Amino acid sequence: MRLVLASASPRRLDLLARIGVVPDAVVPADLDESVLKGELPRVHALRLAEQKARAVATLQADALILAADTVVAVGRRILPKVEDEATLRRCMALLSGRRHRVMTGVALALPGDQLRSRVVETAITMKRLSAEEIDHYAGHGEWHGKAGGYALQGYGEVYVRHIAGSYSNVVGLPLAETRHLLKGAGYPLA
DSSP states (O other): OOEEEOOOOHHHHHHHHHTTOOOSEEOOOOOOOOOOTTOOHHHHHHHHHHHHHHHHHTTOTTSEEEEEEEEEEETTEEEOBOOSHHHHHHHHHHHTTOEEEEEEEEEEEETTTEEEEEEEEEEEEEOOOOHHHHHHHHHHOTTTTOBTTOOTTTGGGGGEEEEESOHHHHHTOOHHHHHHHHHHTTOOOO
8 A cells, every 4th residue: 555645844754754654655735825714723734634635646546645734823823834034033922931732634535535634732831932042043943944933853842841732743743643544544554
């Protein structure tokens, strides 16, 4: 049974390797990831994961297609994938001293136009950040392209006071749920 990962994320490849999964191919889906008007974070993460899985399934109809999308949310507000330092600083100021949620939608498209999906949520509390700490983190550069502007698996972890839920979810792919989806579809796992 072929498995295709519909993501260009090296973190997702690393996470899959932790459970002994090496996809046969990596085919990122090219979608508009804009938030729809009034769309809630949980709905947004699930919608994008399912759209990515379906888009790649049209190209790889005989394979299992695994797709995911991770969002960082403060209340109903979805934080962007950070591409510049000004956006990073706004995100870090918003997260400073607050609890936020990280949600990952995971979708598995099966041959025959079947789709199985779920959303996993992790709650994180950041310490109150000083201007110096934000300056220091801005100099790291690891925030580039990260939802909400920080990498839990990197230096960003030093700012986290509390985490409730799946660590791998925050990194980009909830392993327990992904493994369950794959096993349920008959993918060979130990």
